Amino acid sequence: MSRATRRASQSVTIETVASRAGVSAMTVSNVLNNRRSVRPATREAVLKAVDELGYKPNAAARSLASAATTRIGLVSGNQESGFLSSIFSGAITECSDMGVQLILRRFADADLPALVEAIDQMARGGVGAVIAHPPYCDLLSRTGVTLPVPVVAISPGKSLDNMPGVRIDDRAAAAEMTRYLISIGHRRIGFIRLGEHILADETRYLGYCDALEAAGIAVEPDLVAQGRFAFGSGLAPAEALLSLPNPPTAIFASNDELAAAVVSVAHRRGLDIPRQLSVAGFDDGPLAVKIWPPLTTIHQPVAAIAAAAARRAAEIARAPGEPVDPRTDELEYRLVIRDSTAPPGA
Known part of the structure; x- marks a missing residue:
């Protein structure tokens, strides 16, 4: 590459690439860091713009981008159960894959003031959205309390009119x-x-x-x-x-x-x-x-539900101020027959 060509490629910024691809600078960063939260068609458009513009992010820019880590929160009970273990596993694995930082707060009871205060503290610490399982998502939805950041419900039992979520039927x-x-x-x-x-x-x-x-x-x-x-x-x-x-x-x-x-x-x-x-x-x-x-x-599929909720929360956190779609996504369940059931008197 000639010196002039190199200077031209270095003058191209991530914003230039975003403008050419018709996406946000954050989406370009997600593609360049190979995060899974980007749709295939969007990824293809970004890579095409990168190629056409000859964009070459330097090491300093990559370091700066990684410093601006997306943060989401998880509010959870503090008891031990397989349900909670699966939630932690799904959320932690998905956040790791996305390069998202997960902040955890655990509670003994469904205490609304303590819950709201914890979410306020997480928001002040840079958390852009929160995921919550029952009874915490149920309580927040039912009371309609105003929160500084959106909440995504994990397995809420039914679709919630005022909160996005992921569940089964x-x-x-x-x-x-x-x-x-x-x-x-x-x-x-x-x-x-x-x-x-x-x-x-x-x-x-x-x-x-x-x-x-x-x-x-x-x-x-x-x-x-x-x-x-x-x-x-x-x-x-x-x-x-x-x-x-x-x-x-x-x-x-x-x-x-x-x-x-x-x-x-x-x-x-x-x-x-x-x-x-x-x-x-x-x-x-x-x-x-x-x-x-x-x-x-x-x-x-509790781990998959938690992972999907974490993806929704990360998308929300990466687009602050944008309207939040309150839809509830449904995953498939299945009946698993083992040895604890049989015809009466079998």
Whole structure:
């Protein structure tokens, strides 16, 4: 390359490339740093502009660009569970791939003032958007509190009018599990709910009701018990259901933690699973195959949901001041049949 040509290429800036490609300078930076958040057609347009203009970013410019790291936040519970582990795994891996910094804040309870204060602090620290799982996204959406940055919901249980999110169809998934239990002969199916403060508590219960009603089976209030997300909260509901004069032949719990509690209580009572009691869960986290027998459950791709939410949040953070699309994206779920369910008395 001649000296004149070299001087010409050096006079081309990232803004020049962005103008030629019809994109933002941040998008050009994302393409040059090989980040996955750029659509293929956009990437092709940027690379074409780079080639046509002979753009050669120097080392100092690359260093400056990397210093302006995109930051997103994650608000989460501080309990240990497979659901949270999958969220952390998906979000951390995706942020690493995108070159995005993830700031984590954990909470013992769904305390609105503490939650708002934490998000305010993250925003002051350069966080441009936040991702949150239930009950935190549910609480923020329900109260409609004004926040300094947008929030993207992880598995919110249903689409939220005022907040973007990524989820599965919880109601359809719960209906499919209940239909499966009916299809193998169960008519008395107990159900353990997830917790009144979680939106998925309602949608999964409605799915259970949908399937029973479609099969002509009455929803019996005595067969519905209330849990609160974690393993320990499932022990008392399981005891209550199994102590009924006419106990259920199957229990469908709203997550795997609650289902594991049912299995534990059944073992203590000397019940054979699945011959005397079928047990089903929801989520298909690591716990589902660590208990005996391994759990029939709904596979919710929690890590993929968290990764997709992180991508949405990064896109929002990279376009401050732009309108936020409140759409909720849905990923696929599937029914996973293992050894914890069988026909009654099989």
